[in-house]
Amino acid sequence: MNPDVDGYFEHPLIRKTSILKRDYQVRISAKALNQPTLVVLPTGLGKTVIALIFIAERISQGEGPVLMLAPTKPLVEQHRRFLEDHLEGVSVGMLTGEVAPAKRKESYEGFQVMVSTPQVVKNDIISGELDISRYRTMVFDEAHRAVGDYPYVFTAEMFYRKHPLGSVLGLTASPGHDISRIYEVCTALGIENIEVRVDSDPDVKPYIQDMEVQMVKVEVSQGMRSLISVLERMFLERASRLQRMGVLRKGAVPSVKELLAAGGRIREMIARGGPDSGPLFQAISLQAQAMKVAHAMELAETQGAEALYQYLDRLLKETSVADCSKATKSVVSDGLFRTALNMAAGLRMDNPPKVDALERFVKQKLREDPGSRIIAFTHYRDTASQVLERLEKYVDIGIRPIRFVGQASRGEDQGLTQRKQRELLDGFREGTHNVLIATSVAEEGLDIPGADLVIFYEPIPSEIRTIQRRGRTGRHSAGKVIVLMSRETRDIAYSFSARDKEQKMERQLLSLRRMLKMKPIPSKRTEGEETKRDDQRISATLDEYSDEVVRISEGEGSLIEVDQREMPSSVVEELIRSGFKVKPLPLGEGDYRISSRLVVERKTAQDLSDSLVDGRLFEQVTRLRENFERPMMVIEGDDPFNKRNIKKNALYGALASITIDYNIPVMFTTGPEETAEFLMVLARRENKERRPQQRSGRAKKSGLREVQIGTLSGLPGISTVLAGKMISHFGSLEKVFTASEKELTEVEGIGSRKAREIRAVLSGDWKG
Numbered sequence: 001m002n003p004d005v006d007g008y009f010e011h012p013l014i015r016k017t018s019i020l021k022r023d024y025q026v027r028i029s030a031k032a033l034n035q036p037t038l039v040v041l042p043t044g045l046g047k048t049v050i051a052l053i054f055i056a057e058r059i060s061q062g063e064g065p066v067l068m069l070a071p072t073k074p075l076v077e078q079h080r081r082f083l084e085d086h087l088e089g090v091s092v093g094m095l096t097g098e099v100a101p102a103k104r105k106e107s108y109e110g111f112q113v114m115v116s117t118p119q120v121v122k123n124d125i126i127s128g129e130l131d132i133s134r135y136r137t138m139v140f141d142e143a144h145r146a147v148g149d150y151p152y153v154f155t156a157e158m159f160y161r162k163h164p165l166g167s168v169l170g171l172t173a174s175p176g177h178d179i180s181r182i183y184e185v186c187t188a189l190g191i192e193n194i195e196v197r198v199d200s201d202p203d204v205k206p207y208i209q210d211m212e213v214q215m216v217k218v219e220v221s222q223g224m225r226s227l228i229s230v231l232e233r234m235f236l237e238r239a240s241r242l243q244r245m246g247v248l249r250k251g252a253v254p255s256v257k258e259l260l261a262a263g264g265r266i267r268e269m270i271a272r273g274g275p276d277s278g279p280l281f282q283a284i285s286l287q288a289q290a291m292k293v294a295h296a297m298e299l300a301e302t303q304g305a306e307a308l309y310q311y312l313d314r315l316l317k318e319t320s321v322a323d324c325s326k327a328t329k330s331v332v333s334d335g336l337f338r339t340a341l342n343m344a345a346g347l348r349m350d351n352p353p354k355v356d357a358l359e360r361f362v363k364q365k366l367r368e369d370p371g372s373r374i375i376a377f378t379h380y381r382d383t384a385s386q387v388l389e390r391l392e393k394y395v396d397i398g399i400r401p402i403r404f405v406g407q408a409s410r411g412e413d414q415g416l417t418q419r420k421q422r423e424l425l426d427g428f429r430e431g432t433h434n435v436l437i438a439t440s441v442a443e444e445g446l447d448i449p450g451a452d453l454v455i456f457y458e459p460i461p462s463e464i465r466t467i468q469r470r471g472r473t474g475r476h477s478a479g480k481v482i483v484l485m486s487r488e489t490r491d492i493a494y495s496f497s498a499r500d501k502e503q504k505m506e507r508q509l510l511s512l513r514r515m516l517k518m519k520p521i522p523s524k525r526t527e528g529e530e531t532k533r534d535d536q537r538i539s540a541t542l543d544e545y546s547d548e549v550v551r552i553s554e555g556e557g558s559l560i561e562v563d564q565r566e567m568p569s570s571v572v573e574e575l576i577r578s579g580f581k582v583k584p585l586p587l588g589e590g591d592y593r594i595s596s597r598l599v600v601e602r603k604t605a606q607d608l609s610d611s612l613v614d615g616r617l618f619e620q621v622t623r624l625r626e627n628f629e630r631p632m633m634v635i636e637g638d639d640p641f642n643k644r645n646i647k648k649n650a651l652y653g654a655l656a657s658i659t660i661d662y663n664i665p666v667m668f669t670t671g672p673e674e675t676a677e678f679l680m681v682l683a684r685r686e687n688k689e690r691r692p693q694q695r696s697g698r699a700k701k702s703g704l705r706e707v708q709i710g711t712l713s714g715l716p717g718i719s720t721v722l723a724g725k726m727i728s729h730f731g732s733l734e735k736v737f738t739a740s741e742k743e744l745t746e747v748e749g750i751g752s753r754k755a756r757e758i759r760a761v762l763s764g765d766w767k768g
Contacts, residue, residue, distance in 0.1 A: 043471025143170030605637030
């Protein structure tokens with residue numbers, strides 16, 4: 001790389017006079033070439049330029065092709081255009097879900113840089129359409145998404161398996177304030193270096209435009225305060241009942257966060273069951289009612305009468321639908337609900353204070369500078385429509401507003417197609433529209449022209465979204481941000497929350513950067529002890545269930561055919577991680593075909609319940625029995641016997657019929673990982689059974705362990721995998737049967753609830 005002296009960056013693969021040189025971009029790119037790097041850079045400081053330099057240098061070093069991932073179709077197209085505009089002699093391709101799988105394989109092989117959505121890449125790795133080993137360089141845009149089961153995590157893992165020394169660049173403006181989340185992102189992407197820049201850093205400070213942030217408090221009318229008071233009475237009545245029931249702490253008015261936590265605790269208590277579960281079902285309904293009223297209060301305080309009326313009216317209309325929830329019916333039947341609805345209807349005619357304030361600031365800015373561009377962010381579509389309707393009244397004085405929302409349709413509210421979104425942004429860029437009224441779709445990534453003024457209709461407690469919204473101004477010249485806050489409402493708390501989280505995020509990032517210099521995150525670039533332990537665990541698992549370990553070889557026990565509808569499941573990911581190949585097919589019957597005679601139908605606990613209620617279950621069972629010699633069923637989930645709208649005895653009866661009448665074995669697993677392990681064992685045993693028996697001088701094993709495992713797996717919720725762990729932990733069936741609840745919970749995979757269930761079965765008296 002050779003940054004030249006007259007202001008432009010020079011590189012043989014980057015068009016001349018194409019990219020202005022910024023030293024910090026060059027330095028960050030150079031470091032990223034040496035080790036996997038996460039770049040945290042404020043919006044508008046050129047993360048994409050860093051990616052461009054990084055990609056160009058990797059290709060010139062002979063380390064191409066390059067795979068770049070971005071979370072949305074518009075972002076993918078935006079990156080493709082940028083790279084095409086600036087790379088010289090480098091072919092750039094683009095893939096989204098709109099391209100048929102059959103055509104994607106050729107596309108990967110035809111371009112030096114491929115930009116894609118992560119779900120497409122994940123699916124193609126799983127199906128075999130993409131051999132990830134062809135890429136030694138990857139770029140992850142909006143890298144803060146690399147947590148949990150987001151496709152970035154799986155793709156990065158598969159990439160490092162093929163190229164332990166591969167090169168990775170992650171880009172984000174705001175990874176979040178939680179240090180554990182930041183660490184999770186770094187671990188998932190194999191990050192060894194973090195390049196953080198904040199506004200005060202000397203190398204970026206010359207490029208930071210002045211930005212004025214003005215917090216504007218808006219008065220709430222007396223009529224709206226009276227309405228809020230009615231909603232508060234509804235909320236406190238339900239919260240008080242939950243407190244008296246002992247599921248919500250007593251004292252101050254509970255927050256939404258506390259209500260959500262209470263809901264989780266109530267569901268856990270229901271799952272444990274017992275003769276006195278009746279009040280718990282009443283409690284879960286009360287919690288749902290309180291959540292609905294809390295949402296109405298939030299709309300009243302932060303959005304205004306129109307948004308509140310629309311929400312209450314939707315609740316009222318839901319009660320006429322057959323499957324309306326009991327919670328909704330209870331809220332609507334409350335006499336105070338009708339009072340609130342009527343009050344909201346009356347207040348709709350008043351001018352909403354926030355809309356008045358927004359209108360005032362838009363007019364003022366366009367009077368000062370008629371060529372200005374303004375973005376107004378609203379959290380809800382209904383509010384965006386209300387603001388649009390107000391501003392459209394002033395087209396004659398030069399206000400040309402447009403509403404910008406996502407692609408999804410919500411009832412009668414039609415979303416915008418990708419093509420329509422591009423047209424609107426082009427119009428905003430060219431001045432056809434000068435006020436963009438946008439929801440969250442305009443926060444992340446999209447190449448929206450820099451605005452001279454950004455208005456928050458309401459503050460939001462998320463520091464990531466706050467930074468993204470604010471980054472829409474001050475890109476090329478001084479910008480201004482106005483945040484509207486209803487006085488003495490949760491708006492104030494949300495504003496302080498976002499500010500505190502943002503400050504904490506900056507501190508955490510700087511601390512993590514210092515920590516990495518002293519103690520790097522465990523690297524994915526070399527095989528560590530964790531990988532070896534995983535391999536040993538897999539081998540041990542196989543050894544428990546077969547007389548000898550059958551090694552995987554091409555076409556020999558390593559391929560499982562999977563129904564296309566199962567491809568997005570975590571089970572498939574686990575199979576791929578363990579070295580199996582999967583082939584997506586429209587199977588018709590069953591989800592996982594192990595061989596021509598053996599097929600497995602997988603059902604989650606919820607799906608089992610639903611399919612029994614709607615009559616699908618026994619239709620599926622009949623077809624499985626008719627079409628396969630050895631069908632099986634796997635029930636996946638911690639608690640299949642405590643699901644909605646069905647009694648436990650009905651499920652027991654259905655499972656008994658499947659096992660006895662249809663002769664279909666039923667296996668229980670706690671989650672996708674156990675399901676995948678079981679499928680792998682089935683595949684290996686099936687492959688071994690089909691192979692000719694080899695002579696061996698060794699005596700056959702006694703099979704005692706298999707008998708022990710079979711005995712334990714008859715207990716409720718105990719899979720063969722978990723049974724093996726119990727035998728390994730205690731050493732004998734006798735010790736398992738005499739173990740206390742506390743001793744049982746020492747086994748990996750057994751929690752307190754499952755331990756109680758096991759003890760209840762082992763110690764319960766038989767009643768004839």
